Structures are given as structure tokens and as C-alpha cells.
Amino acid sequence: MLVIALVDRIGSGLWASVSVLYFTYVSELSVAQVGTLAAAAGVVGIAGAPLGGRIADRFPLTRVLLVVQLLRAVASGVLLISHDYTLLVASSAVAGLGDRAASVLTKLYATRVAGPDRIRYQAFHRTIANVGWAIGGLAAAAALTVDTTTAYQWLLAGDALSFVASALLTLRCGEPHAPSRTVTTSKHAVPRTRPANPWRDRTYLAYVSTEAVLFLDDAMFKVGLPLWIAHASNAPHGLAPLLMVLNNVMVVALQIPLARFGTTTAAARNLLIPLSVAFALGGVSMALAATGGAVTATLLLTAAAAAFTTAEMLHATVSWELSVALAPDTAQGAYLGVHGLAQSVQRSFGPLAVTAAIANGPAGWLVFGTLIALTCAVQHRLVRGRLSRTPMSVAPVTVSEH
Known part of the structure; x- marks a missing residue:
């Protein structure tokens, strides 16, 4: 695969x-x-x-x-x-x-x-x-x-x-x-129970709604950084594609090393704390980039790109683990499908969110970073009760055949 x-x-x-x-x-x-x-x-x-x-x-x-x-x-x-x-x-x-x-x-x-x-x-x-x-x-x-x-x-x-x-x-x-497709051949096979429905799972739906906000790093690189460079900073316009390259290089070089900090469900949840810091720092750097000359703006925008890329990598680890840990084994597909809505929704409202931040100037970026950081805190608290009632790691899935 x-x-x-x-x-x-x-x-x-x-x-x-x-x-x-x-x-x-x-x-x-x-x-x-x-x-x-x-x-x-x-x-x-x-x-x-x-x-x-x-x-x-x-x-x-x-x-x-x-x-x-x-x-x-x-x-x-x-x-x-x-x-x-x-x-x-x-x-x-x-x-x-x-x-x-x-x-x-x-x-x-x-x-x-x-x-x-x-x-x-x-x-x-x-x-x-x-x-x-x-x-x-x-x-x-x-x-x-x-x-x-x-x-x-x-x-x-x-x-x-x-x-x-x-x-x-x-x-x-x-x-x-x-486990959602257990094969049974016995005449006295026990009927399978109705699988859990993610659309009736309020905790999971609330979790997915916070995920849509945390996926905003995608809109940052596609819309936010290029427009901010072009309209509100003194940085050269050629910096925009270079920051995309920086994003790609960082992910290739650091995604695997960073993943070792989220190898359990508890560890993944705890990564929401540094994730909130990364988003906040990204917002601050974006705001300050509009206040300096070409060199200062370039350095601050590079720092913002690095912060948002770090947030992207941390969130990838957190999201992967929590979206699975919060889902029942017998309905993983349905639950992960609903979780996939977070990225789809972000693709729709993400550009609007970053353009709103741009329209409000440096203060808009401070609010942008702060709100996403607070969303990390909300998610950290939201999943705590659910995870305390489920195992903190998932064993390999097997199918029983009778």
C-alpha cells in the first residue's frame, strides 16, 4: 500500500x-x-x-x-x-x-x-x-x-x-x-449486533468538528501565506513557492521522527498541547511579518511556515490515532468516513477563514492562531472522558470463522 x-x-x-x-x-x-x-x-x-x-x-x-x-x-x-x-x-x-x-x-x-x-x-x-x-x-x-x-x-x-x-x-x-465482516458458517451462529452509528455519536461528531478547524494548516499554505506575501508584507513574491518547498522538505525529513512521540493513544492526546503552541506561534509570526522590511518579513514568514508545518505533522499523528481510538472496531469504516468529512469541510471554509484573517490585518492573524490553539485545548478535554473508558492501545484486528 x-x-x-x-x-x-x-x-x-x-x-x-x-x-x-x-x-x-x-x-x-x-x-x-x-x-x-x-x-x-x-x-x-x-x-x-x-x-x-x-x-x-x-x-x-x-x-x-x-x-x-x-x-x-x-x-x-x-x-x-x-x-x-x-x-x-x-x-x-x-x-x-x-x-x-x-x-x-x-x-x-x-x-x-x-x-x-x-x-x-x-x-x-x-x-x-x-x-x-x-x-x-x-x-x-x-x-x-x-x-x-x-x-x-x-x-x-x-x-x-x-x-x-x-x-x-x-x-x-x-x-x-x-471485525465488521465476520464470517460464520454454523447453523447456530449468533446474529451480529447492529454496528454503531457515528451520526448518533455526539462525542465523535463534536471531535470531528474540532478536527475541521485543526486542518486549517492546509488552507494556510494554499491561500494564506501566498496572499499575505503578495498583499501585506515586504517579502519578495518568489518566497511563496519556496515556503511550499520548505513544507514538503520538513514533512519528508521529520514526520517519521516526530511520530515516535505519539505511538500510544495517551501520548497522541498529549501532543495536542505542543500543537496548540505551534499554531499560536504561527499566528504571531504572520502578524509580525507585516511590520518589518523585506529581510525581517522573509524571516518571520519562514518562521510561520515552519510553525504551521510543525503543526501539520503533529496534527497528522494526533488525528490518525484519535480518529481510530474513538471508533468502535465493528464500525471503523463508517467512523473514519465521518472523520474524513473534517478535511472536506475544511477545503470549503478554510480559504474563507484565512482570507478573513488577512482582511483584519495583523490582529486577524493573532485571533486566527489563538482560536486554533483554543480548539486544541477543547479537543484535549473533549476526548478525555471517552478515552478513559477505552483501552489506550489497539491490538491487531482478527476475524473469527466458525
Whole structure:
């Protein structure tokens, strides 16, 4: 599955950095039409996480993932061969649905396979995924030096082929044991109890709502830092892509070492304290960056990027562990699917949150960092009661057959 992550992310790296340019110069869409495509992918994609998780509790996980990868390949293929706007909107929506479903399914696979070593597995997964993004992004940058329609088409084709390759590799993965799919052959088999419903679990839903706030580091790098550099600081505009590189390098170099501080559920929960500090420092650095000259602004923005990247890595470890520890074994897919909504929702309101901070100047960033830090404290307290009633580590999952 780690090889699949690498192949998948290389393809995504090829496409993510040029998608807007492709729709603008190859499909010849207007700005409003491109925005509608992105919105369609985002809105429909919200359903991908809970839908994928629910289905994976009922059917073999590897087969569900195989279908999702092929669905993503078909969606990319339609984007490549057609410029009909209706088809492009539909394909973008399907691609968004598949992307969010695949994210939850790979997480569920790791949870079932890695057992108590899931934090270390997740760290390797994120590191490899970032390497894949970097390779894809560099290849896209090289291809864009040609700046021809054919170059854009080959990048999209590469994205589609990465999904096909991922599907073929999935066929070679063993099916992990799942307690939600216990096989019974005895005439006197005990009926399975109704699985827990995450939509009726108030504690888990409250936890997911705090997660949507803690995922705001994503919007920071995609929207916050570039706009703040361009409109409110004296730093050179060329700093924005360099800070993205810094983010990528830090994750590749430090995600695995940092993961060792969250190898148990209790340790992961305690990481919420330094996580709150990282977000607060990021907000302060962003605010101060607007008050100095070019050199000072550059240093402070670099410090902010480092702080938010640290927050990203810490939160990845915390989120991975707590989202699983708070979920019943017999409904892991459904629960992780609901947890996946946090990232989907953040993709929708995240840009609005960071632009609101920008609109309010330095004070806006101080409030931004403070509110996220307080959310860390809220989550720390929220999960305490639930975790005190559950084991602080999870044993490998097995299936009994009678």
C-alpha cells in the first residue's frame, strides 16, 4: 500500500499544479467556469469519505479501493478526451468523490493491517506521499517549460495512468481482517449486533468538528501565506513557492521522527498541547511579518511556515490515532468516513477563514492562531472522558470463522 501511495501521489502532483491552467488554456474555460468545476469537486467530494467508509465495512476493502481507483481513472480520462462543459463538471465531481473516498479507504487499510503500529505506518505513508507530490510537481514544472497543449494533455494522462497503476497494485494487496465482516458458517451462529452509528455519536461528531478547524494548516499554505506575501508584507513574491518547498522538505525529513512521540493513544492526546503552541506561534509570526522590511518579513514568514508545518505533522499523528481510538472496531469504516468529512469541510471554509484573517490585518492573524490553539485545548478535554473508558492501545484486528 505504501507503493500505491507513492504512485497515486506522483499522479496527483502532475495534475494538481496544472489543473487550473489546463482548464484555462486547453479546455478554454472562463474563470467562473473553472471556479464551478472546483466547487463541484469540493461539494460532491464531501460525500466521498462517509460513503467509502460505510461501503468498506460491508464489502472487501481492497475490492472497494480497486473500484474507486478505476473510477478516478475514468474521471481523468473524460477530462482528457472531452471539452464539453457538462461532462467536465460531472467528471470533476466524480474525481472529487473518488479522491476523498480513496483517502479514507487507504487509512482504513493501514488501521486494519498495522494494528498498534498504525502511527509509525502513517508516518511512513505521509512521508512517501509527500515524496510522490514532490516528484509529480517537479515533473509538471519541467513539462510546463514547453507550454504546449500536448504537454498539458500528457500531464493529465499521467494522472489517469497513476490511478490505473494503483488499481493494478491493489490487486496484489492481501485483504485485511475486519471485525465488521465476520464470517460464520454454523447453523447456530449468533446474529451480529447492529454496528454503531457515528451520526448518533455526539462525542465523535463534536471531535470531528474540532478536527475541521485543526486542518486549517492546509488552507494556510494554499491561500494564506501566498496572499499575505503578495498583499501585506515586504517579502519578495518568489518566497511563496519556496515556503511550499520548505513544507514538503520538513514533512519528508521529520514526520517519521516526530511520530515516535505519539505511538500510544495517551501520548497522541498529549501532543495536542505542543500543537496548540505551534499554531499560536504561527499566528504571531504572520502578524509580525507585516511590520518589518523585506529581510525581517522573509524571516518571520519562514518562521510561520515552519510553525504551521510543525503543526501539520503533529496534527497528522494526533488525528490518525484519535480518529481510530474513538471508533468502535465493528464500525471503523463508517467512523473514519465521518472523520474524513473534517478535511472536506475544511477545503470549503478554510480559504474563507484565512482570507478573513488577512482582511483584519495583523490582529486577524493573532485571533486566527489563538482560536486554533483554543480548539486544541477543547479537543484535549473533549476526548478525555471517552478515552478513559477505552483501552489506550489497539491490538491487531482478527476475524473469527466458525
